[in-house]
Amino acid sequence: NAGVMQNPRHLVRRRGQEARLRCSPMKGHSHVYWYRQLPEEGLKFMVYLQKENIIDESGMPKERFSAEFPKEGPSILRIQQVVRGDSAAYFCASSPREGIYYGYTFGSGTRLTVV
């Protein structure tokens, strides 16, 4: 069981470019959550997805950010036209059922640096 796999581990983008972050949940997990963490801070919720559905995107900025979890393949967090303020660690977590009742399994994160 490979756990939650995120790639890339580190991503450097120039301002205005697109960043695409991938998350493969644990085998058997159909619930995926994305969080953002700034240095020395806690995790901020971004979006909760189930296969082919966005359940809660209340933490997603209205512009430039989107997420998907297709029937086949990993979940993707996409940031268009990145700005310096997007620099952060982005963590994906998964759970077999609603994670609020059972706990999340986290990936190691993608560290995005915008230069």
Add this chain to the structure above:
Amino acid sequence: SQQGEEDPQALSIQEGENATMNCSYKTSINNLQWYRQNSGRGLVHLILIRSNEREKHSGRLRVTLDTSKKSSSLLITASRAADTASYFCATDARGAQKLVFGQGTRLTINP
């Protein structure tokens, strides 16, 4: 706004001592969870305590929950250098389907 707030923000103790971290939250919850994060890594789930439970143990970890005070504590007994990490509490607000994390307590165990 944060649902959970940890206290203290940072804690430094000697190896072998006990470490206590506190978490306060604002709204009714179904359960409260504690996670550990080593520097530069993802979070690891430590323990979950349901709203109808008052205390739970797992190895050297002891968690208490006081729903009347909307607070929880995490006690690590006989600390080790490997316990050095940040510790986060996470709660679900009733009706929400996501966990909300606090700012964390940075624990340093000095050898």
